[in-house]
Amino acid sequence: MNETRERNGSRSHPVEAEPPGGPAAAARPRTDLAVFGVAAVLTLAFVVWGATATDTLESVSGKLLDGTIRNGGWAFVLAASGFVVFALWLAMSRYGRITLGEEGEQPEFRTISWIAMMFSAGMGIGLMFYGVSEPLSHFTTPPPGTDPADANEAMETAMATTLFHWTLHPWAMYAVVGLAIAYSTFRRGRRQLISAVFTPLIGERRANGWGGRVIDILAIFATLFGSAASLGLGALQIGSGFTGLGWMGSVGTGLLVAVIAVLTVAFVASAVSGIAKGIQWLSNINMVLAVSLAVFVFLVGPSIFILDLLPTSIGAFVGDLPQMVGRTEASSGEGVADWLAGWTVFYWAWWISWTPFVGMFIARISRGRTIRQFVGGVILVPSTVSLVWFAIFGGSAMHLQDGDRLSGAGTAQGQLFDVLQQYPVATVTSVVVMILVGIFFVSGADAASIVMGTLSQRGSLEPTRTVVVFWGVLTGAVAAIMLLIGGGKGDALTGLQNLTILAAAPFTVVMVGLCVALNRDLRQDPLIIRGRKGKEAIETAVMVGHEKYDGDFELRIGPTACNDGTEAPPSEESALPEDSTLPEESTEPAPSSTSAR
Template sequence: MRDFRPGWVFGMSLALLVLFIGFALVMPAQFAGAAEAALHFTTSHFGWLYLFVTTGFLLFSVGVALSDSGNIRLGADGEAPEFSYRSWLGMIFSAGMGVGLVFWGVAEPMTHYADPPLRAAEPSSPASAGLAMRYSLFHWGFHQWANFCVVGLAIAYVRFRQQRPGLISETFRSTLGDRVDGGLGHAINTLAVVSTVFGVATTLGLGMIQINSGMHSVFGVPFGAASQIAILGGVSVVFLLCSLAPLESGVRYVSDANMLLAGCLLVFVFFAGPTDFITAAMTNAIGEYFANVIGMSLVMTPYTGEDWVERWTIFYWAWGLSWAPFVGSFIARISRGRTIREFIVGVIGMPVLLSALWFATFGGSALYFEMFESAGLSARVAEEMSAGLFAMLDLLPFSGWVAPLTLVLIILFVVTSANSATFVLGMFTGRGVLEPSRSLRLIWGLVQTMVAGVLLLSGGLDALQTISILAAFPFMILMVFMASSLLKSLRDERRQRELHEALIRERLLRLLDDHDAQSFPEAGLRDAVEFIEGHDPNAPPHGATQVGP
């Protein structure tokens, strides 16, 4: 591990974030007004762009996975993956969605049940229940993970295939050339750092609200900003200590504990709750999701003037986009040795299946208790959105044991997300090193904590949502060009591979007579490649890629 040496990206990012913290603390009213005005301008004029771009990223990812480029390995040809498949998926899921799923697993379906999306059904009706499950799955489905996939794939490709630093700016080298080494590259990396900090701060804030709600339910701790700031301080000490450990013994083991505890909680609620209702609700939601995904992806409300899309879908897409540099970089860091197709399926496919099961289990149980036992959960969620989960758990057996364990799960998810973010921010501001220095990780852990604290004091959940949408917009534009640059790199590698195979055929012509060379079977070309490389010292290495523009 090399020593931390501050650079331009570190200095610019830290200066911008310190200015933000100072402005929000010194002039909170002006800060809230400016943020609200900027949010209204962004969603009014560019809300459609969030929808088109996020849908485009999903189509892009699927297209790359189905193409010949899906066979390319993120590393040397034949290189084995660094982590087992189970640990790999666990770290992806924990870093990408853990806190959000716990927070919204009950809150979102119950909110949509009482206030149906786009007024497409009667409130608190069977139709609104189906709509609630469909939109919950949509918001946590393929679109959200496609944002992470694009950034993660671009970084993993340049880092492990082209052997370049794991920086956001390096993903633009195929189109921008050496300009990424100067001011333009510094600006790109600075934007990624700022977006990451705001995205993670949103999740930290949501986690603190959820923990506060759980502690209020279990231990009677007062619910409010003061308690949330105190909880943030305690949790920050834990994740800062964990961030000082290596990735293998820090994030990995905490994420494994996350998945084990989350799995146990999921199994318990599934069998202790209305199991038949859960399975039927999940089947129905998956069917409706696939049947309506195109319409949901591009829906706006120009004829009614409602702001539902802005408050929900655009918020989720913006939150995912602001998380993309962090989650994408972290997924890239742990994906060495995977093929591109395996990467895309693992990042987009498997977490969505887990999300569907999670919402069907927790959201479905809440809907059952509300619809058939008049549990009053929708009123609890309307009063305090974070209270839905613990109110639902109170209706199950052994709630006195389950609720404290759920609190532990939330804390572990927060620690995993924040710990992972310190690594990624250290990579971005430490010239792309895979193992950032401890001092660098500690600095970014403190900055994340301060930003989350400022947002909690400035307006709680509303402030967290506002900053997510605003921070995501410039990075979303950047991601469009990142996808284009990645596509160019993949095409260049395919052309180089075709040229390589043409050179092998030319050498075969020299080794065989003309008749035998022309009749050489296509299926045996790979064996011939290995033979030539083993006997001809002048043959180019198979699978080699050109480094640089």
């Protein structure tokens, strides 16, 4: 480190320099016409295909999806567990103390708002949609390879399987992408693009060239279609609420399109208002409503049963984890392949299709947090909330089903309303559910619009309103069109989900590359280099001290040689006097020094 001083005496060595806190602020966001244009054209082409040849779209996507899951399901299974191990290892390793920003920088958002925004963007609609239906489905039809002896064991299996699909694995996928983007952007000063993360692997020129553009186009494509499919599920659930309340005899496409149109206007308005004013405000409201609904169901439902189910579910999850992680088509048991296609492998592919959107959005709101805080917040906090949520709603549903108070045969989007009908003020709670789904729709879609705007405008943290509005309107249009051509029953939406998975499947490879690139970046982080150099310097000094002074020596810090090669003048604080000698038998270290023996 002696050779790295500037003429003015300031430090310039990478080890000593503070890392950049983020990309340089551009005067105005510039749209990348190649990324924006190609993504827009491809999206519109698929919409036209779905509108003019629905049957062909469904047939082709179904066959391709079946082949992907049956032939590549093992890759999804291995990668999903690998991401969990990688993310948790980063948090527990020496890299965990690295700040996603400048050294000592404080988080941009309060912790409670950070968690609320992250949760709303990541799984808001999904938890509302599957909070009752998935545990109830596994309870009535246990997964292959399991043979519950009684209802209690069936409940344990159902909860363990549900938690496997909704806790560590999906959030680890989000954490890998979000962490890679946040570190690359706020620590290394690169643009907030998925392609920029690959700079350590493919070089800056390729990352900024067509190779990087292809990655960003795929990210926009997956984000748009993945968001539209999930938002369509939300619209179906709101429509089911109208039916459950008796406000309408049946739900038609006209109502669903109207719901999507109203919510599209709402989320576009929220998106252009900015993250702090729009998404944070909506997310905080939604968190209060969701907690209130969960507390209500807990109090009026089987409270003691739910409390018992919490530790039981954790134990069942831990105990069944090896079997669930290793369950593939090669597993013994009839119907394993079909079950995996409908559940585990489908979920892993579906979460991966959301990682560009959720990962980039989480990165955007996580500046100033350490890697350890990031992983803990992104994986452990939502996983805990998911555990409680499924225990309350899924546990209540299974308890009702076990007591023959619930048919268990309703549609997935209507089963939550069926449960609420068994408790007091069902009308009020059903309306709250529709409001929750609507706000989750808004907060998720406007976050997706901002992320797509960022990808379209060279990683700008504040994309222009025009681009954000364009992607927001197109997201609503895709969801509405696919519901419209599906007759309002979700058939075409299923075809869209298949296409989304197929389009996002290459991101499994991309995410593995992100892990490699992030690891390479972290090894060269200034904080890590300083620690490594310091350790090497101390070890060298101790070895020399033992060899030269037979273990009887002191370590003191002093100035190094000047640029011209002359010795630095001795200082009273850091250099020994010329006539000083090291004692032969030193028993105590000198003040302000380090003694090694």
